[in-house]
Amino acid sequence: xxxARGRRAAVTHPAVPVEESVxxxxxxxxxxxxxxAYLLPVFRRPMAVEHKGGPHDLxxxxxxxxxxxxxxxxxxxxxxxxxxxxxxxRTGTGRVTWHVDPIDGTVNFSHGxxxxxxxxxxxxxxxxxxxxxxxxxxxxxxxxxxxxxxxNGAPAVPRRVEREIDGLVLGTFxxxxxxxxxxxxxxxxxxxxxxxxxxxxxLGSGALGLAHVATGRADATFDLHTNxxxxxxxxxxVRLGGGRYVGCEDGLVDEDPRTSYGRPAYWATASxxxxxxxxxxxxxxxxxxxxxxxx
Numbered sequence: 001x002x003x004a005r006g007r008r009a010a011v012t013h014p015a016v017p018v019e020e021s022v023x024x025x026x027x028x029x030x031x032x033x034x035x036x037a038y039l040l041p042v043f044r045r046p047m048a049v050e051h052k053g054g055p056h057d058l059x060x061x062x063x064x065x066x067x068x069x070x071x072x073x074x075x076x077x078x079x080x081x082x083x084x085x086x087x088x089x090r091t092g093t094g095r096v097t098w099h100v101d102p103i104d105g106t107v108n109f110s111h112g113x114x115x116x117x118x119x120x121x122x123x124x125x126x127x128x129x130x131x132x133x134x135x136x137x138x139x140x141x142x143x144x145x146x147x148x149x150x151x152n153g154a155p156a157v158p159r160r161v162e163r164e165i166d167g168l169v170l171g172t173f174x175x176x177x178x179x180x181x182x183x184x185x186x187x188x189x190x191x192x193x194x195x196x197x198x199x200x201x202x203l204g205s206g207a208l209g210l211a212h213v214a215t216g217r218a219d220a221t222f223d224l225h226t227n228x229x230x231x232x233x234x235x236x237x238v239r240l241g242g243g244r245y246v247g248c249e250d251g252l253v254d255e256d257p258r259t260s261y262g263r264p265a266y267w268a269t270a271s272x273x274x275x276x277x278x279x280x281x282x283x284x285x286x287x288x289x290x291x292x293x294x295x
Contacts, residue, residue, distance in 0.1 A: 100119070105205035
C-alpha cells in the first residue's frame, strides 16, 4: 500500500516530473486559500440562492464569486491552462487542465452546515498529478501531489478494513435525482447498503467523501451522478494512498486514471479489499438505467 508524503518514495508519472507536481499543488493551495478566505466570512450569513435544475440543485452568489477567484488565481499562476469549472464550464487552452468546484456541498453551505469544500485538481495529458480539497469550516486542507497526501501539512494515510460490516461509507445517496432516475430501486439499494455496512452516512460532498477515504476517516464512498470537478482531486488522493477509484458508466467500470474521473458514477475504497455490495449497487443501477434507455 502507498504511504503519505515523507513516508514513501515519490510516485512517478511518465509525463510530469515530481517537481512540477509539487508546484501545481502549491498553485492549487494558494488559489484555494484565496477562495476560502472569501467564503468563510460569508458562510452562515444571508445570501442569494437560486435553483439551477430544480429545488434540489442550488447555486449561491458565492459559488459564482468563488469560481471567479479560482479562475483568476490559477490562470495568473499558470496561463497555459484550461479551466473546467462547475459554474463557468470549459475555458482556455494549454497543457494543464484544472478541474474546479468552487463550493462542493452548496446545499450544506447555503443552510449553514460545515461539510462543504473547494476542490481543485491539476491534470496533465488527462491524468491528475496534484489536487487540493479545502474545507475551511472544518479547519482542514487536504492536499496531494506525486509525493503523497497531507491534511494541514501532516502526512495522512488510509486505513484498511477487511469486512464491509466493519466499514463506514460516505455518500449522497439516495437523493432526489436518484429517485427520479432509478425509482424504488434506489430505496431498495439503500437498504442493502445499510444492512451490509456498519455505518452509512449521507453528508453531501463528493470531494470531501473522497478526501475522507484517502486520509483514514472513512472506508468507502460513491455517487451515481457526478462530474470531474467533484471528484478529480479526491480520486487522485485515494489512488495515491493505495486505494481504488472505479469510474462507472452504463454498468461498465473504468479504473484508468486518465478517464475514470470523467465517468458519471463511481465508487472508491481505502484499500484493495473488495466491496461487493457497493460495486454491485453502482454497476447494477447504472447498467439497468442504460438498458432502460435503450428500450
